[in-house]
Amino acid sequence: MMGDVSAIGLSSTSLVIFLLLYTSFATHLPQPAFDEKTSSFKVGVILNLGTKFGNSSRLCMEIALSDFYLAHSNHKTRLDLVFMNSPNDPLSAASAAENLITKQEVQAIVGPQTSEEAAFVSLLGNANKVPVISFSATSPSISHEKTPFFIRTAMSDSFQASAIAALVSHFTWKQIVPIYEQSEYGAGMISYVVNALKAIGAWVPYRTAIPPVSSDDFISKELLKLMNMECRVFLVNMRKSLALRLFAKAREAGMMDKDFVWILSDGLTSQLGTIRPPILRRDFYGVLGLKTLVKTSRKLQDFENRWLKVSRNDNLEVDRSDLTVFGLWAYDTVWALAVAAETEFQTNPRSENNLKTGWLKTILDVEFNGISGEFQLSGGERKRPVFEIVNVAGSSERTVGYWTEKGLQRYHSGEGSNFSTEGLSPVIWPGDTTVIPRGWVNPTVGKKLRILVPGPVKTGFHPFLRAEKDPKTGKLAVDGFVIDVFETALKELPYAVPIEYVQHNITGSMKKPTYDELVQFVFQQKYDGLVGDVTITANRSNYVDFTLPYLPSGIRMIVPLRDDWSGSAWRFLEPLSWKLWIVTGGFVIFTGFVVWVLEHRFNDAFRNSIKDQVGTTSYFIFSTLVYHHKEAIKSNLGRLVVIVWILVVLVLQSSYTASLTSMLTIRHLKPITFELRELGTQDSIGYLRGSFTGKRLLKEGFDPNRLKPFSSPEEYLDALGKGSKSGGVSAIFDEIPYIRLFLKNYCKNYTMAGTAYKAGGFGFVFPKGSPLVPDLSLALLRLGEGDRILEIEKRWFGDLSSCGNNESTLTSDRLNMAMFWVLFLITGLSSTFAVIGSLICFLHGKRRQLLERNPGERLMQKVVSVANTFDEKSVKSTGVRQRKITEMSSSRDLFDSSFIGRSENGPWIPSPSYCPSTSTDFSPPEERSLPNEQKTRAEEGTSNQ
Template sequence: MKELMSHNYYHQLFLFFFGIHLLGGDYGLVVMGQNTKQVVIEEFKVGVVLDLNMSVAKVWLTSMNMALSDFYATTSHKRRLVFHVRDSNRDVLDASSAAIDLIKNVEVQAIIGPMSSSQAIHMVLLGSRSQVPIISFSATSPSISLSQNPYFIRTSLEDSAQVNAIAAVVKAFGWRTVVPLYEDTEYGHGIIPYLVDALQSVNTRVPYRSVFPVSASDDRIVQELHNLRTMQTRVFILHMASPLGLRIFEKAKKIGMMSEGYSWMVTEGLGSHLSSYNSSVIDSMQGVIAVRPYIPISKELSSFGVKWKRKFQKENPDIERSLDILGIWAYDTVWALARAVEKLKNANPRFSKGKTSSLNSSDVAKLGVSQIGPELLQGISNIKFKGLSGDFHLVNRQLQSKTFQILNVVGTGAREVGIWTLSNGIIKDISLVETAKSTYLASNKDNLRPIIWPGDTTDIPKGWEIPTNDKKLRIGVPVKMGFNEFVKVEKNSDSYSGYEVTGYCIEVFDAALNKLPYAVLYDLIPYQNSDGKAGSYDDLVYQVNVQKFDAVVGDVTITANRSEIVDFTLPYAEGGVSMVVRVKKDMSKDTWIFLKPLEWKLWVTTGAFFLIIGAVIWILEHRVNREFRGGPHPLYQWGTMLSFSFSTLVFAQKERVLSTLGRFVIGIWFFVVLILTQSYTANLTSMLTIQRSDPTYSDINELIKYGYNVGYQEGSFVFGMLKQKGFVESNLKIYRSPEEFDEAFSKGTSKGGIDAAFEELPYIELLLASYCDKYMMVGEIYQNDGLSFVFPKGSPLGPDISRKILSIREEGKTQKLKQASFKSKISCSNKDAFASSNSLTLSSFWVLFLITGLCAAFSIIVFLIVFLRENRHILNDSNSATREKIIDLLEKFYEYDENRMITYFECNPACNEQNKFVLNEDKQAAETVDTGDSPPRIDNSPSIASFGIVTPQNVNSNTARRNSTTLNADYDIGYFTATSEGDADFENSTPRDGVRTSPLHNLMTHDIDLQGHRGFEEY
């Protein structure tokens, strides 16, 4: 208790002497002592320049004084800041004069202020000259360059820091156009370039900028607001200081611009003071979205707010204000300066005198130079501490923040609807900052809490409206002398514009407008150039860019150059440019027409596979099938292979395929051949049936090489395309209508006409419908995006029209409208006018060839595996060299396989119904035997059993059946299918003349009639 009383005593004594110092004048030192101990506190002079007549300045000054008291009450110190306050009177010159006075006469070591960016621009020059740091928490304009003003310190956020948060909100609601409103000051202008860049990065356009003088009259404000009402945009961003900004909201509410359909946003300049505005101001701002720096809530801040309010009301009983963000930054600014001063090593407050001459004796020239300025500047720049506003840390002499608060003015104040952070984008609550994932990086309106918009509605404004002052959209249309099916302009005195515009393009545009949920009023205005003639399409599109027209409706093609200055809707007609030439009739038969059903690649591939399949079948059959052995010379076998392969084309092959793998391959190949032959026949029939028409020219290079004239439609971009292709301009001829098109072709190049024309696909369709028996489209199609409608860059109407065009195209309505518009021109039914290659291509059959190749490869691999396994004794023979092994394997591969050989033979005339074909199960002999006078019984039963010959004379009924062989399936033996029935012991077989017999051990015979048929013989 004694120590506490002693502490309170010294504290009271200190306040007493400090009060005397403030009231009695400037003292260089404050001396405190007890007994023989003395504490010397150095005075550190600091200038303060504010607009003291403004209530907000009183808010900030209260915060600064409280910061001074709190710092020295809680921190041991050896120096004390002493404020020297000056009034800038809202004037740039007064602010500069105050700074000169403070530096020259008072010799302050730092200046806090001024309030506005306009005043700061001049004051920072004085600070740099005298090395006195100018510290401002309210001069936020980015136009004040920190790099060019080394003694300027901004202890607040630069205005440009908030533009990304604003752009994120705009993107979240999909607004395509935004109009900024700002004051005509450094503060107002400074943010605009950064704001426009941020909006453009989210594909939002700024079609207009509204600038208000600070001293604008009410009439001037109302006039400008009425001007904004006549525009389509309904999203406004207000960047102003409080007095002017609040007046604009007041007038906007009176003229109905704070109603449903409008959206208003305010920057930090107004958003930071929302808690200080009275009820009438808040009432005029209902539904406004505000963006301001995020200040984390803490116990210290809450406690300070209570104490600040008590002190402010005591000092300013007639003013109702609340603590704002700048007041908090003012508090932290004083703490930062006091901390930096305590850390100074050189505390010499002296100024060195400036150099002057008789020619330059102004007050600015007489300013001294602070000796501790550089050290103080460095000390403040390096200060880091936990302040009321959060972490106080200057980067490049400027406060940094990556978090902004999004507020919605509703009811009696503002409520938080979201948070924006640099790393997470828009989130609902600050607690999600640590847990938010990358999904939050994309701005999403679902990440915001519900918002009450102007007009007391929760319906999100779409961001634009058709002007409500009965001003119609001025829509330009091309004037065409021909091709009136697309756009037709006729004079009509009853029309507002004096013209009546009809055609396919107009009907599509009206169909899209009719699907919109709102009405669009417009006037169609024919475009004519300064000479009164129809202008080019490029000139017509340019009129939208210079705002002469609000849109262009017509047969305008989307091109890259045009899309740089305007926006196009989705195309309503197909795109592409191709060549049209006269048809050359050829009634004679084409000698080589039989080759044209298939393209050459398909012919080559088919021929190759005939050879491949023939080779594969030969490999699989030649060791077990006598019919693939041919003569003694190898060439005979190759002849057999080729003959078999190509005969499969007509399924007339003589040789029978017996092996399982061979049948597998030939079955697949038969299917492929069947598909090919059927396709070939159908295509050839089509070519021979339909009257053939050939183009006179089909190669663009031929036209260029021989200097033939080519035509293009007047005003079309095709002219530039042809010049790029290499055509000489003198060979490019204009036509304006289908009639001129036909006339130019009838003349030809020799008479000043044309031999080819390049046109867009929609026009070609119309031309061929009119002259389908005379012209045809040939050659390459040069792709483009098609015909579309034109709107200004960022127009909000364009995307809506695009969606409706997509809708009517899906419904097929565009096609119906085109048929109705072109109906009068469809004069023939020949649909073969478009020249195209009817040859079948390899791409249509490559899968079949791939499957066939894989099956053939699989069969060969299996065959080789079995072959090598059966002849592994050759491979395992250690006494033979590798070369000898290879030769032995090749010989083995080529020779007959006596154990497996199956051949066909033709029964000679001597065969009779009693001759039987005998299979010996031990593979040693084959006999033709006489079974007696009775004809053999042929058993075609499909049952599975042992098989053999059964005759009445030769079978001993007492002889037991033995050595039966059971099959698991029907045994295919060519023309017959015999099932086994059993074997018999032919003990009493008798040789006949001319027929050799042998002992019949384990003999089995097939019940097959050999007379006049082909049979088997197995060795």
Template structure:
């Protein structure tokens, strides 16, 4: 070891410390300890660091004179060569301000001093040559004003810097390695001091942020996801409370905010100001005031403020709303609380919070009972296109049933006028299911069943809609269009000092037609007078005011479109005020909770007894769009039934349509012949086959007639049907005429002749 020390290259290291400080003493001890330990372990190294201490005597200027500068390893911190006195390299340890009492226990500062000394010794060894540690004299003039200009320049300072930046080892304070010229911050333990004791809350690391426990086995790469205060242990605050006290962001001992409030003559439910002239004090209440108080309570810090009415000595408001907001811009008020609407031109010189009410400007008009003034109300449940369509379908269904029943149903036969009346009577009587005619064909029954289903839904819907018109749907607004008001020269109302006046002017209202009102009661009086007697026909206002107005007069007025969009009510602060974002977040917290409902119920009450204005002005007329599916089903079923009937009828009477001598007859004559067959009864139908009355062509007499020995015969040669228009020997059914013979026993009663005549007529 002695041989190594004799041949080793000495490297002088200066250490500047405040030797009167306890931390400095610990650091100086650790530095010397590090030198001894390092070279005892690495006795073969070519270099030996020799420590030279200098006392700064708590003088920052003296420390700066002892060493050129406090340097960082980053090149950007000091990109010039490092000037130090010739033959000496200085190492500077920075102390915290006012370190306090001397602590005899080893601290982190001692560990850092130990590791820093080891790192410097390792770097010196890496660049160790006999000529490397020389200094070059600075070439300066004799007129230099500072000693720093006379310092020499290290010939190998840059190499030492690079070597030190690449040093990495496991030290007493942890992993020692420079990152971007800086040592990574060590983890901090967060403790909760309770009286004379302390409890661990968590840790803070540069990579992982706030964590509950240190876990070196997990890779700490995600910084943002772990920086969550909720992962820490519960903090016990003074008073043994877990609730976070207020006053951390903004000191509670700051000045009180001067908050301006408007002075309203009406609508005092929003802001009500009562001034006591005797004591020169004022009391401010209202919906907006309660909302702001609740928002202030929701802030994470204590906010103190006073409400200052914006009023003249006589108690009247000292200007318009824009004038009040301008007071914030010029610094007379710190904020404005009230029914302040967020609009664009105000945002040019003040900042507003998020709105705490619904937004929009709408129109209020009177409603009238129209039930007793319309004698044709029974037509309103259906639109005109549905009326026309349903009427046409009733006629169409009557025609279809007549076609299907004419040849097989005696009730649908007779003179043409009787047949038409019966068909339409049957069709329209299905509306009340009062038809008395029987439907005997299967095709007819199919059509009627489907039509009954359509009529059932149709009549039930009509009844429900008519009931709605006669009961619920009886209140109608007197006017629904703004253009109608302008065109008819009607007067409208608005609140004075409000921006609504500008909206009405832009819509085209004349100044003579704009009448101001200051309270809901005055607005109701203007409506009662009417536009022609100095009153108004409609009122334009913001939605919150309209809601309040309708809560008092919901049975007389209604709110209708159009609605002009605005920002709603908000609180006003100076531009770039830090309170705006905090107040806005608190507004969201209050409006989403039950506190907002409680405040609204306290000032506006519940409107459960008021009719819904939306329902009272919405038409409930049924349109064709609601029934076209039913009509489509009925129409398809009827057309299919007609097609089946026509196909069957033509097939059964094909010989009449296409006879063997068809070339001698025109198409028109054959069609007429087919229609004449259609007009006849279909004797093959079961409805015309009555046993006991008609057996082929014979007639049986009643059994009550006494037999007679004498008899007579009547021979008649005639056809059962009129002759064919084609002049053939066939009857309309394509059969030859038959000889009808009636044998009647001679009757003994005096009515014998009359009875015989009746029998002959029956055969005819």
């Protein structure tokens, strides 16, 4: 942090002048009046009084002391500040602290200036139970938890870690390289940054530590190393003097141009205002920085004016920018000690033992609103701050947003302390561009990425991947679907990525590495990536990053096909589905009933006893199925119903015959089993050697002795052909892409079966946090959306559906109800309308007879009467025949007795009225139903004759 940065040292002459004039310094500040009873609290202060930072902090403390007692002139205590000089040397600081504790007998020590010094002084304070309060030592390695008498009134550098991680996440960077000063101050917060980045999925691939006394040549060499790496996001945490040299060399190396990102820690960002504008514009243009937010107030402005006036009266060459947040913290620290001294004096008797036991707690409990903001300690540390995010644009810095515990936010001007979640304002990056850097580029020295490929690969899987070493040249030749997809995706990237394909121990080892072992090699960073048919799994994703899958996958089985003659005695039933059999039988019965209704009254074939009627009707309707019916149909409606029914029977019979012929003459095959769990306890199962499918089978509970690994489709074919009983296997458990490749050549005898187990698909493998992963994933998405991957697949595999896409769901010759529902609808409607029409005509012809019945009859008697009337035989007639009968009425011999009756006046002629398509009653008048009176007269006339 900036408090650990030593500003440019004052000359020795200036230091002498300061010591001579120090005794008269009190005349520059208004002094409060104290009575003789005022109690003094001695507080030692250790600073580097030979630096601008040290003298600036001293003036802030003096002004705080004057302001406090002018505002609290009635207090009974007064702080007495005893200053000691320490030139940024831990031993000197420890010596000064020992002098203050033993000789000056101070009750507290403020300082020292750097974290290295504070580490020594805090140990002395802890041993002597003297509180050590630091407003500038920001390294998290020193804490109240480790040394209880150490109190930090500055902000711990560990607080910055979350803000830095939020920036990295906001701009979707995956890597960041810390460049820090090799000191307690520089290295203290790095571990916190690493952990915060890990929580958001980013990581630190490299660290650069630069000693404070490094030469410019050393700095240039370290920057050259970074230029040769992919990462272009850098975090700088060092003192200002070293940072000025670093950025000057970075500009000379071309690292302040496009594609580079520089983030400054709080300590360095807070001192940007002390850097001369020409240097800031030239060497720091486009950098981002974190700076503790201090809200502007009237009290703060008054303090700045007085500090500037006093500094110039003291012959210090300073301006307003030299007053940093550390000076404000120094002011608030002295104010807090003055409050604690008065509180301690009022609550505890002035004894040495009580002072040491209660004094520390009193300091920790102090709360007030200072010029730097709310002063409140928690666990010996200042409360977590709000960071202002600034961007150097030209010779000044501009605010682009803020970080709070809620995340990155944009400040609304004019709305007090309210924040919004609108994100950050646009940032001007190095190279004077507003385009967000990707954070990663191809190394400028042309380093090739070493891409690992599986191998050696069996011939049967060469369409997927072929990787063979040329015995003459020694070069590795690779091609196949996987390589084609990978290289096509690389061409989609907006930058070049030189690669080199390698295999692991291709000649030095007889054992082929498993895919899990290949993934581990990438995790161990032995290789820059792994390109192959590698399945994405949860376990592997714990170690490496996968691109989006370029080929979907799943796990199923390859099983043999066998001739399916099971249940052959009932094979004749298979052409029709069971629903179609039931519906057909139902319509046979229904149609028979309809024909009986239409023919019963005037067709002798459908009369006689009930037994004969049932037999005749059943025989008739079933004989229509084979077109062998003999009974004549006399009604027009009956003929219509039968014709429609025979049409349906014709279609059904033809379809049934064709389907049965296909079943009996064509070879029908089916898988041995459709589910993995259906395999018997004696069945052996195969899987692809080196694949994760073997572990999946073990997880399913299969005996390891039943599992057999294979390396090629040819081995699959041989093992499946033998079967489990002959040393082979009953099924092969494998991923769908491999199964499709196998079935392309062998689908006539094998098929894919079983429930599909989910798998993550095939993806390319890279180390955790590799920036290639999101870029390649986006490229693969574009390839998939444009069907270019399908084109590559056809180029290497051909038409995988050329064998009929033979899978576990086999094509069926069975006929189902969906094919014939329209025919059944037609015959059903025609039969229904025929019955309704016939009944209407019957009731119409018998309406007078039915209406003249006894009105007192019950409903059931009426129904029985109608049924009896319907059961009576009627004579069928047509209009043409009726006209002939009328014309021949004079010749009695020409009429058959079955059509013409007799009466006392001569032959009886039927009534000219009749109902089409229904029977007309041609019975003699004397046999008709007449009114009782007429019927009596008719009987009498007959008897007279």
